[in-house]
Amino acid sequence: MQNCPHCGKENPETDAYCYACGHILPSALPVALRSTTKLEEVYESLEPRRRWGTAYFDQRTKLRLTFRDTNETLLIDVPHQIVLGRRGEDPTPNAADVDLTPYRALETGVSRRHLEIIREHDTVTVIDLNSANGTFLNGQKLMANEPRILRDNDELRLGRLVIRVSFS
Ligand SMILES: [Zn+2]
Known part of the structure; x- marks a missing residue:
């Protein structure tokens, strides 16, 4: 299992996006980035479409x-x-x-x-x-x-x- 970095819920090890909040999970990050100690900055640097995947929905979306x-x-x-x-x-x-x-x-x-x-x-x-x-x-x-x-x-x-x- 892996914990969602955004909401903390447990997700299966192989999933790419959190079932509860849609945030990208550690397993979906490139291997080189996964081991960094500054994961928070890695997430912040991702563009929203990558960070949220097919769950991405901004204020202009209908x-x-x-x-x-x-x-x-x-x-x-x-x-x-x-x-x-x-x-x-x-x-x-x-x-x-x-x-x-x-x-x-x-x-x-x-x-x-x-x-x-x-x-x-x-x-x-x-x-x-x-x-x-x-x-x-x-x-x-x-x-x-x-x-x-x-x-x-x-x-x-x-x-x-x-x-x-x-x-x-
Ligand atoms: Zn989550």
Whole structure:
């Protein structure tokens, strides 16, 4: 195992990027740099796209959601944090920011406040908000309220609503 230099979580020895925060892991550095005592400076010197790999997402990046069953797409900004879900007829003050109702959210079991997306450190993380039917990232069920890094070309499933995510 190796520890992520950014968030400290344990990752498998062979992985290149942290599963939790997206930061590059020691094993992905060139061998010559791995042994240096100034690893912190090495990380700082990496350009963001290298440091975060396919998780790199800056303030100019938009999130493109493609709904598998209808092939419709939705382009959204992630200013800091947004909530995906269903707003319904009479939205409450803490209703979802992005309403998925037009994309068959009710029929596919999406909760009113289903998934939170947070952008920080040039990455985005997704957090299942204890939804009734759960969230799956690339087929793996997310634990409620536990942030996971989102990467370009990941597949999200909210209840039975399957969404292909791309960064553009
Ligand atoms: Zn990490």
